[in-house]
Amino acid sequence: NIADYHNSTSYCASNGYTGDDGTSDDLLGLINFMKGTDYFDYDGDCNVTEVRDHVLGDIYHSQIVEGGETKANTMFTRNNQEAYWRSIKNYGTWAKSEKDRESVIYVGANDGALHAFATENIGEYSEGQEVWAFVPPFSAAKLTTIVNKGLDGRLPGRKGGSNAIVGVDGSPVVHDMYIRGLDQTGKWQEGKSWRTILIIPYGRGGAGFSVLDVTYPDA
Numbered sequence: 001n002i003a004d005y006h007n008s009t010s011y012c013a014s015n016g017y018t019g020d021d022g023t024s025d026d027l028l029g030l031i032n033f034m035k036g037t038d039y040f041d042y043d044g045d046c047n048v049t050e051v052r053d054h055v056l057g058d059i060y061h062s063q064i065v066e067g068g069e070t071k072a073n074t075m076f077t078r079n080n081q082e083a084y085w086r087s088i089k090n091y092g093t094w095a096k097s098e099k100d101r102e103s104v105i106y107v108g109a110n111d112g113a114l115h116a117f118a119t120e121n122i123g124e125y126s127e128g129q130e131v132w133a134f135v136p137p138f139s140a141a142k143l144t145t146i147v148n149k150g151l152d153g154r155l156p157g158r159k160g161g162s163n164a165i166v167g168v169d170g171s172p173v174v175h176d177m178y179i180r181g182l183d184q185t186g187k188w189q190e191g192k193s194w195r196t197i198l199i200i201p202y203g204r205g206g207a208g209f210s211v212l213d214v215t216y217p218d219a
Helices: 024-034 082-088 091-097
Strands: 065-067 104-108 114-118 130-134 173-179 193-201 209-213
Touching (some): 091 193
Antiparallel strands (some): 104 114
């Protein structure tokens, strides 16, 4: 369920913006809020389509991890070690072929998304820019709880607001695995190959995790 934040009786109705009486506009507004718009009028000017001054949710427990160059160990002393598996599956050859792969850092935030930022210029993205974000279904289901009608125009300066949530709060892990995956056209490979996998625990956001294939980090 989603609350009817903007309507004909809300604060912004007499200040330049009248929302629909109903939740269809609020559903779209929440999606746009996730993309960075000021739907809940944080600055009090009733412009709910402008980009917020601060669009990234707080990063609390999630640690930043870098994905890019492949550098897992292939030196082994026993054949029950993972390094042994890498050596017999030609991990070293694959790692050399990926040595110039784009470098991206991953981190979870309490806006409910896992964020990927460029650490170098990647295509149209400059160093430090967000390349993409992923909202796990688990945290997507919690997003409606940020809507709080009681904060409409009630904060100092007649500003609006939203509830805080704990979203993607765990620390992501990058690991190379020998599995069957998708190529860059989205088609399944015929056999297995080395892939870079990103595991995203939710931490205090909830019991669970998501797994993404980030072999091609620029998506």
